[in-house]
Amino acid sequence: MHILVIEDDALLSHHLKTQLSDYGHQVVTAASSSEGEFQANNYPLDVALVDIGLPDGNGIELIRRLREQGKTFPVIVLTARGSWQEKVEGLNAGADDYLVKPIRIEELIARTQAVVRRSDGFVKPQINCGELTLDLAGRRVTVAGNLLELTAFEYKVLEYLIRHHQQVVSKQRLLDVLYEDREGDPNTIEVMISRIRKKLTSNGMVNPVSTIRGQGYRFNDECR
Structure with a gap:
């Protein structure tokens, strides 16, 4: 998984990155709300871990902004406090789960895997990109009301590109989406x-998917 850790405690951030990497995940870190927002807007993510107390803003407000921007990856709130009001506020802002510090890596791994399994990558049941509509429940794609005839693999690739619209997705990442741990042919x-x-x-x-030479592919339309 691609995981973003937004945590201003440098030691904790380092430990989380090291431990999550040891489990085979790709981890990027941010020490502030603004840096976390930049990472979320420029890298494809499967899940984000967000601390509530950040030096330049509240983590809950960051989650709310990301959801308003259409970011749909699951979010787990990290908090040093255990009040139920804070947990409810985080969930209402768009978080999917929460963990109270100190954090045990085994529980974090289990919670992270659980939210990713539960989530199909979207907040809403439909994603709209101009005249294109992606129906998550029915796993169907229509353009201007016309149903596209897609194979199961074509649907998976298009869904992933739409989830990460306007971001460059590498060929290897798409292979991972299709084949998980199995080897696939890049062709x-x-x-x-x-x-x-x-x-x-x-x-x-018009020009829905661009090929970025040496980097991958990008779905060009704005989606919400």
Whole structure:
């Protein structure tokens, strides 16, 4: 998983990054609300761990801004306090779970895996990108009301690109989405992107997916 840790305690942040990395996760860190917002807007994430007490703002307000911006990855609140009011406020802002410090890595791993399993990556049941609508419950994509005929793998790739719209997603990351721990042929992604692009453009979309040479692919439309 790609995990963002937003925590201003340098020692705790270092320990979390080290321990989560030891479990095989890719971890980026931020020590402030502004830095965390930048990371969230520039890197594809599977989950974020957000401290409430940050030096330049409240972590709950950061979560609320991220949700308003359409960021849909699961969020776990990290708090040194155990009041039920704070937990409720965090959940109402858009967090998916919370942990009270001190944090045991075993519980953090279990909670992180649980929220990612529960979440399909979206806050709403539908994602709209201009005339494109992604129906998460039905796993269907329509453009201007026309249903796209997608294979299961094409749907997974398009869904992931939409989840990370306007971000560059590497070919290897898309292979991981399709095959998990299994090996896949990188040429499979190229063929799939070509087919997806053709299906979208034939229904009136203009330049829906860009190829960024040497980096990956980007879904260009703004989604909400």
